[in-house]
Amino acid sequence: AAFLAMRDLADRYSEGRWLAVGGGGYGLVRVVPRAWTHLIAAALDREVDVDTAVPDEWKESTKLRAPSVDLPPTMGDGGDVAYTPWDGPGGTPETGVASVDRALTRIDSAIIATRRASFPLLGLDPEDPRD
Structure with missing residues (x-):
């Protein structure tokens, strides 16, 4: 993905x-x-x-x-390889599970705080979704 x-x-x-x-x-x-x-x-x-x-x-x-290495039989490991493109900012989706929704909100808050702290140092706008 x-x-x-x-x-x-x-x-x-x-x-x-x-x-x-x-x-x-x-x-x-x-x-x-x-x-x-x-x-x-x-x-x-x-x-x-x-x-x-x-x-x-x-x-x-x-x-x-490398005779001691157990080689894989296929080109994948059986994991999920689906890819869904990100459409840009749109808020945190609600999952209906309160603990998950709270965790997602905290993650979003941490990401924007990190952007606001670091992006200006690189000449980027932390509020601009293109950056």
Whole structure:
């Protein structure tokens, strides 16, 4: 979902241009190759189904270099990959669960407080939804 959001942002704000960077080094064998495959696919306006089997050739090659790593069978981990674009500020949705609604309100308050404290330092308007 994050890569689809980045693709939409690139299309909207930079004529489809991307700047892709890596970091962290986490899951070097299990995560990074699959994540970059999905990122490159999104940048090319394609999708790799998360249920697609990891190619046997890659698994064989990787087993030679990292024999102790339990390799994933598919290009996903079974999590939710749905992407819903954000339409901008519109208030906190009510869930009908009082504790959740209170938590969402506190989160929104923390976000606007952070924007008001930090955005002016960067020359941005904390009240402008485009920033």
